Amino acid sequence: MSVIILQNNYGKSNVRVMKVTKNSEVHEIKEMTVGIQLEGDFETVHTEGDNRKVLPTDTMKNTVYALAKENPVKSIEEFSIYLAKYFIENNKQVSSVTIENTETLWNRISLNGKPHNHSFVSGGNEKRFTKVITDGENISVTSGIKDLLVLKTTASGFENYIKDKFTTLKETSDRVFSTSIKAVWQYANQDVNYLKISNDIRKIILETFATHHSLSVQQTLYETGKNILEECKDVSEISITMPNKHYLLFNLGQFGMENNNEIFIPTDEPFGLIEAKLKREN
Amino acid sequence: MSVIILQNNYGKSNVRVMKVTKNSEVHEIKEMTVGIQLEGDFETVHTEGDNRKVLPTDTMKNTVYALAKENPVKSIEEFSIYLAKYFIENNKQVSSVTIENTETLWNRISLNGKPHNHSFVSGGNEKRFTKVITDGENISVTSGIKDLLVLKTTASGFENYIKDKFTTLKETSDRVFSTSIKAVWQYANQDVNYLKISNDIRKIILETFATHHSLSVQQTLYETGKNILEECKDVSEISITMPNKHYLLFNLGQFGMENNNEIFIPTDEPFGLIEAKLKREN
Amino acid sequence: MSVIILQNNYGKSNVRVMKVTKNSEVHEIKEMTVGIQLEGDFETVHTEGDNRKVLPTDTMKNTVYALAKENPVKSIEEFSIYLAKYFIENNKQVSSVTIENTETLWNRISLNGKPHNHSFVSGGNEKRFTKVITDGENISVTSGIKDLLVLKTTASGFENYIKDKFTTLKETSDRVFSTSIKAVWQYANQDVNYLKISNDIRKIILETFATHHSLSVQQTLYETGKNILEECKDVSEISITMPNKHYLLFNLGQFGMENNNEIFIPTDEPFGLIEAKLKREN
């Protein structure tokens, strides 16, 4: 018997870095959590413990900080592309580099309606992220938003579904709809404004969620994706995930009281999980 | 030998409830996580397994939902007072009721600058909370804000401290200062506008953090508390906690590069923890 | 312009269920967290809000509990296969069912060396999991272990790696090695004893970790996979993930003290991440 290595990769995860840019009194910050993964000619590392082709993950970490100094870090996408190119160009034993980069969001503190020069308040759990892959010739970039948590108190229903012997859910034309949206998209071309596209997509997601009368999570998800593909010409494909975070109607009837969609039990689990990938067809 | 029960209490924790109020097309929501704890004459429950004086924690949970229907739930404080009074008045075996209530914050989705009637986006990790205690005669109310995460890129230093044989920290007149603020306050009188006071305190916290030149976390903490006590006459006492969430300067010098307060390592642990309780002296 | 749905799926996640089996005074428990995902003919759900082909995720949840009653739930694999077959057979609009199932582990409390009949203590964070996919004809089963956290204080080194301008790591022939192991395997045939294979694999992982002198995480990972493929004939392929949870040597030299691999800083991030997939070649 012999054993074959079908696939292998290694790298450093959760390298946290913040770049502060002070070109004027108005400071800019970019806080990121970076992961690097390398694939390549690493057979003998596994089989013989021969480390001569191994770039230590500690060095990858150091490289992130050094390159964050060199690069302006305007967007996580541009910095991640810069990183990916560095690693592929400086390591001949490597056939593929993957950079994953998640941005921790900060908003300027607003004093009397004016954004402060150098003070920030957390942007919450919501995050922007990107994944860049290169083999030295081609480069692929995907971007995303995740943990965008929203809730609406009406204009959402769920009816006319299959009933079987295990059905207990009651049909409703008016329910609370809450979801923590994740969207991941690919670009139709490479010469794009990453920050603007991300902001545009976020705006369309919120707008669609607020204004679309939802007959199901699926329908709202599709409407969201369709609106993004129609309005953002630089986006070729988008995957959207919408967990259905259930707010259950509490049964006040057992106490002789009415519950006119007023009193709900927020729950974390179980949750519905709805996903789809949409593509523009020109 | 015999064993004495020095103290005992029991109740239900993490009762999650959302109240939706639909007095007009503009819906209001209040999402809360409630805890109830009772103290009283429960000796024989422990020593004999006699449950005749036990109000089940399941019933406490049901009561939260029923009372959320009855009460307008304008603020977590008013609802918690209503709950506390209900439990003390309806349970003669109980000598003290404690209600803890934490609000999950939601902001209206804004479309073209206009807040939406019934759609909301998460307010992030930041939370409002209250603790109400009553023995049936007196009632104490404390309120608070927690997980208010802020960061400033300058106007903060730390110098002139003690040096001993284990000192390695370098003095600096310019560092990144980040902290996740918690503030808990008591009221000078009972007839107050809970929501307004909380909003005022949050505003002063952000304003002080942004504008105060910090010589230490302690000094910023004291300045924050002083400003609150000076401006909020309804507040008699305030405790503030400021963990120092360190952003460490990465040593670029080892690569022959300069780090002019540009490249930092955000860290979660260890962290400084600074706390003080301030009181107004008239 | 038109929009195409490239792919879609939906279902229920985090359905928690415990089955207690009382065939004798010795009770058996199986605590599971189940996820169900369906793919199929759901185009009009998205595009028209037509729910007539939708099996509600609430019904999926109910089905898990009902089928946990019917099935003996000897292993998460057998129960997940039973669930997958139920959903594919009872839903003509569905082309593929995926069941993910994670077991929360419990150990019997041992009193004077004797395992108790009906009392259990947590098995910690470590988990067993499975993924079952069926299209109604074929069925694929993968199984795994995750969060198996181990640490060794010696017999591990890392030397002879690439040095470049960003290298600061010092070579060492003796370091602390800690990793939280995840292993996922496929079966060479369908007629297997799932519980025994999982126990055997866990035993080999621990044995290899303890006894193998490690020249790199990669080498230990490969050795582990090789030993599993050699000893477990029912396993055809295995993927192993070994995050390198760094224990950093604290620099006592700055205080004139020696650190002979005694005093370490445990860290959570950043961490190395090493992965490989191995296959037996007969």
Place this chain on the structure above:
Amino acid sequence: MSVIILQNNYGKSNVRVMKVTKNSEVHEIKEMTVGIQLEGDFETVHTEGDNRKVLPTDTMKNTVYALAKENPVKSIEEFSIYLAKYFIENNKQVSSVTIENTETLWNRISLNGKPHNHSFVSGGNEKRFTKVITDGENISVTSGIKDLLVLKTTASGFENYIKDKFTTLKETSDRVFSTSIKAVWQYANQDVNYLKISNDIRKIILETFATHHSLSVQQTLYETGKNILEECKDVSEISITMPNKHYLLFNLGQFGMENNNEIFIPTDEPFGLIEAKLKREN
């Protein structure tokens, strides 16, 4: 108006340290997370930003590592006492030092029934902790166990409780009882074997949980505390917390099926929370 500082304290939290002791081929490890808090004459730090009396929290962190080298670290209690004494003796401006120390538990990997010399597997979520406070003259030590998660499938009921208009819970003489136990105790004298007492208490907790027929969580809690005070003469007082982690009976009746205490829904929230403090009366 003037502002008074009623109370203040500061220090470092979450200082993680592991000590490896290699007196023979059998290595010992102790992984700890340490917190230090100082109180004292720090008025002008707050009011004037005068740091001349401030021992930086960074220095506290360094001191933990240096003293972990000097001290044998046989138990978290002995190491924490050593730390507390160091800080109070070397800082005249300090009136009180508090050390909190939590141990991350590791078990030796067992190969063919034999514990390995230098390889360990995680002890799970369960933790040992201590709190040491000194003013330079007196020293107080409390110790504890937390996150000791247990479950029993029978020999537990809950009946004869109060029924009111919000009662929906059904009485039962046979339910699943699961709780994550926390116990914190004080010592009757200072000359004790900390490790032995902690092990004895853990053993009594598990034994009582397994063998006691429970009429309520309160009764089991009291029985546990009573047994500890009776058997551990060095313990003078003990506080026990038992959250009631509900396993709800799933309603199979709605599908015409029976549920003879077989199929449960494990839930995280809400949960019952039962606490009591017991003292020996000689």
